[in-house]
Amino acid sequence: MIKVGIVGGTGYTGIELLRLLARHPQFAVTEITSRGEAGLRVDALFSSLRGAVDLVFTAPDPARLAACQLVFFAAPNGTAMGMARELLAQGVKIIDLAADFRLKDPEEWTRWYGIPHACPELLSEAVYGLPEWNRADIRAARLIANPGCYPTATLLGFLPLMRAGLVDADSLVADTKSGVSGAGRAAEVRSLFAEASDSLKAYGVGGHRHLPEIQGILRQAAGTELSLTFVPHLVPMVRGIHATLYATLRTPEVDLQGLYEDYYAQEPFVDVLPAGACPETRSVRGSNLCRLAVHRPQGGRRVVVLSVIDNLVKGAAGQAVQNANLLFGLPEGLGLDGIPLSP
């Protein structure tokens, strides 16, 4: 078994990593840290894990983490960059589920995240962990920037169009909707049941941190400048992201359904629905799948792509495990064959 550690295990990505890793045949979690809950049994905090996880939270200790072959950072932004150098130096691989290594330019990072970057020299080495985008690089990496949830859903939806160069560069709109678990397990008024339930609202319209991350990859994929309008919304559901993507075709002559089916033909975790279908977020709940549909209303020039993922799985912990499988040369889908829970 490969020894893995989790730094910051008290949030929703932490509990989801534990759920997936507890049944993984090759990874064994030997260390899970939390400053606030050190000494507490994990299943005392997360009763759903009783009988499945036999671990106690410890205070973060680099020496103990260095005994792992892989460390997942499921902690707030700014945590991984504080320990990455030291762990990498000791041969530990790292997957950061937060944002520390998602952008290449440290100044842009600081502009969006508000603090200086602690190890800018690692930014060029870090590999963006979207296997459908750069699987080969991930296999060879030692430091993975696990993508954000909105970026995963949005990029998987837009990539075939970008690669094919079919759409106007300034026509891109991503209207995205997320369940409330995307806001994390922090105690904030806006995430209360009585605030978020039976209501919907947009937020971050002026600029959301996932925008530069998405735009960066889209530009690489398209090979041109482009601008994206990105509007996230908060939806009264626990899990799930639905990205509704709009773009304008340069030319009307194109088989979009064929394009998408071909592009993802070999991908184990991307499912292109039949023409005319609309994916629902619950159809991927608890699984590492992304389901996509591509539409062209009234046969016009505008393309509409619908993309759904579970924000905690393909949008976070599941994708991290997929990346971990790649890092260690394991079958990519190992431990990720859970069927979505529906209803």
Place this chain on the structure above:
Amino acid sequence: MIKVGIVGGTGYTGIELLRLLARHPQFAVTEITSRGEAGLRVDALFSSLRGAVDLVFTAPDPARLAACQLVFFAAPNGTAMGMARELLAQGVKIIDLAADFRLKDPEEWTRWYGIPHACPELLSEAVYGLPEWNRADIRAARLIANPGCYPTATLLGFLPLMRAGLVDADSLVADTKSGVSGAGRAAEVRSLFAEASDSLKAYGVGGHRHLPEIQGILRQAAGTELSLTFVPHLVPMVRGIHATLYATLRTPEVDLQGLYEDYYAQEPFVDVLPAGACPETRSVRGSNLCRLAVHRPQGGRRVVVLSVIDNLVKGAAGQAVQNANLLFGLPEGLGLDGIPLSP
């Protein structure tokens, strides 16, 4: 008191009309029909109305309805057009909350609704009941086509831009989200709690019946051809519509906040939020209000308008009462001053 009848009172627009009219100082519901529930007390079906509504459902009877001064049709599409001629001939005013009189062209109507129109000669007379669009016509009308819920939210959001001629005609996108009550009280699998809860999906991407209704008014407002991409989504909440509207500015020099504030300065039921705000659907729950915000992400060429209404009030029964007030020369807001219920 002005005598009013309701045809088809067993759906959600019916119960909402009753809630509003039961406290209205000038209208008295004297007749409420339902083929299926004739003989049943209204409050036996809708226990929330116990003590407030003392009526019994009757089978629809033109003679009894003709004793009313105003009849609301809260029935399925195709019902009002079967009785409109006869009632109008007897001097009864009509507000149809369904779609029978929303389009001007009977052939277009048939294309979208699948049946021939029963009284095409009334289509030109019927007035589209969006007071913020054509209040004067409503005052003078005897037959009102009450707007759909999506059209109300979308039109109120787009009208200032259209009137000002500020945006590209082919850049319009309406990404709209509706609570499940918008699907009505019909027993359908897709509307079950266990189907619609904790999930989100798009539907009708290929073409929704509200599209021609919206497009028709937008064209009038803009005075030009234009095309709209309209994608509705089903959200796990009971009430509420959130329209997220996108358009591309022709010129960067424009004060959008001022434009919207001026346009709606005199409107009692449209509230333009301060710059930077995002309305939430619950902020209008149970009220006849539409709250709007206008954004321009990163100061670019794309405008994003956020528009929320309660689909059963401003999107149906409340707007119908507003229209009724106008029809009878009453203060426009009479009986509509309820404050939104939040949380």
Place this chain on the structure above:
Amino acid sequence: MIKVGIVGGTGYTGIELLRLLARHPQFAVTEITSRGEAGLRVDALFSSLRGAVDLVFTAPDPARLAACQLVFFAAPNGTAMGMARELLAQGVKIIDLAADFRLKDPEEWTRWYGIPHACPELLSEAVYGLPEWNRADIRAARLIANPGCYPTATLLGFLPLMRAGLVDADSLVADTKSGVSGAGRAAEVRSLFAEASDSLKAYGVGGHRHLPEIQGILRQAAGTELSLTFVPHLVPMVRGIHATLYATLRTPEVDLQGLYEDYYAQEPFVDVLPAGACPETRSVRGSNLCRLAVHRPQGGRRVVVLSVIDNLVKGAAGQAVQNANLLFGLPEGLGLDGIPLSP
């Protein structure tokens, strides 16, 4: 207009008081306090009140509050008792929506609330503000202890049985279910959407603070010792309390339906449903009503009473306004005729 103040206006009982008082024909809120939000417009915090409430939060100032004829305390436990003496001395009437004056015995109060009582001499004067229990005392009072939400639903359900002396004193069980707004607007992990949604749990089984409050009144009503088993549950809904009450009849010969209908025949806010019916919480949403049903499964000795209220209205702010009407000799239902919002 009677001038009223609200101390602690940033919670859910505060916003609900504002909603009700904004349309009240005799009360005018002239002062609303919040230490944390002083200087902020109320409608900047609660967007649902835009256009209806034109107030700014101020820091609590006894001198300004003394200019009111009535002060509602919608603040945490322990707040009202710190200001009550001074305000009463200046002729201000007080309605405390928290627990400071709900128990008669200061030692028992301290046992449940963990701090010494600041003005024990006022406990005997304070009147428990359940109008259906002691309307006459309320009319004559100057200090009202507004009942808790669970106590209101439970007491209204049990009182007819207690008064009639029909059931075994040690057979009482109150299995109660509350929406999440009952936990207030405080940022706590357990109240997060992602924690409370799509789940149900009991809590406080060992002893909940509402137990002594309920037991005290039940004992007075029964005129005997008795013990109650009280188990509250957290339900994934925003508003609503459903109390399911169990007791064992001493004698099988009794017309329970008649007993309840007679007991509440003159009560404007208690609705006894027809035999066999089951009230749903949404049938009272947003209203000051309590709906009750009484059952006797299989004609046996066990009585089952079902009682529903909106925890924020009849369980808090609505009952407070009802008490305020009584305090000032106004019609008891003034400003409380809103019809429940359903669906």
Place this chain on the structure above:
Amino acid sequence: MIKVGIVGGTGYTGIELLRLLARHPQFAVTEITSRGEAGLRVDALFSSLRGAVDLVFTAPDPARLAACQLVFFAAPNGTAMGMARELLAQGVKIIDLAADFRLKDPEEWTRWYGIPHACPELLSEAVYGLPEWNRADIRAARLIANPGCYPTATLLGFLPLMRAGLVDADSLVADTKSGVSGAGRAAEVRSLFAEASDSLKAYGVGGHRHLPEIQGILRQAAGTELSLTFVPHLVPMVRGIHATLYATLRTPEVDLQGLYEDYYAQEPFVDVLPAGACPETRSVRGSNLCRLAVHRPQGGRRVVVLSVIDNLVKGAAGQAVQNANLLFGLPEGLGLDGIPLSP
């Protein structure tokens, strides 16, 4: 692989059986029937199963079903009894997830289910499929009556008390709460999102079909007559049952925590929580677990047991797979080690 068939696969127990069996190492579903959907791919109806289930619904055909070694009936009451004789005669084992074989007395069955029983001679042979109650009988059976969801949660909670003879026979109350999926996938108004959401109500207070099923087993366990008051409630959540059970101790001297821990010490799917804890339904979501807690408020004579299951797993499909494992001599937990999905 053991060939299994599913009769009536279009409901929620059907889809859940498919989810569990698709990853089961010893069972292979070779036949799934639906009169209404014959010819349709299963994953066209249930998109969550795309990529995991490669089956087409067929019209029910006894000859094809007879080729299976085991048939699950996930169909309405009255279906299994029409085919049981024929299948058993051909050596096929049967697990009925509906109610046809849950009661022993055909007259009692008819009284509750309203139709004559089609094969009363099989009632005595049928084994009630609650492994924690009669595992040995299940192993030897060929016809299993899979328990109802409420009975599973209630019986697992009450059995230790009944076996120990500790409580008054007429003191039993089961206040039970169920998610809406318990009402099935039938299109009924009461199960609509807009009806069931944000509300809670009791139902079936006069007599629910699960009452005789529960009472029958409790009497066997206690070895005496007893009567139970059983009140189910509908909760706005998709999955989950929470049974809150009340009984009065005969004697105060008893270690309830020890009793429960000992009783279930060897049970793989029953988890007794530490003293003082309260289980939440989501802690078992998607899993075959029952979590229990036992309380004695204020140290009095009344016991309160809290019992939670996922109604579609331990309350239906999961328990059916557990029974199937026993029927075929497989490890009891095979294919049932999924960890609950939380949040």
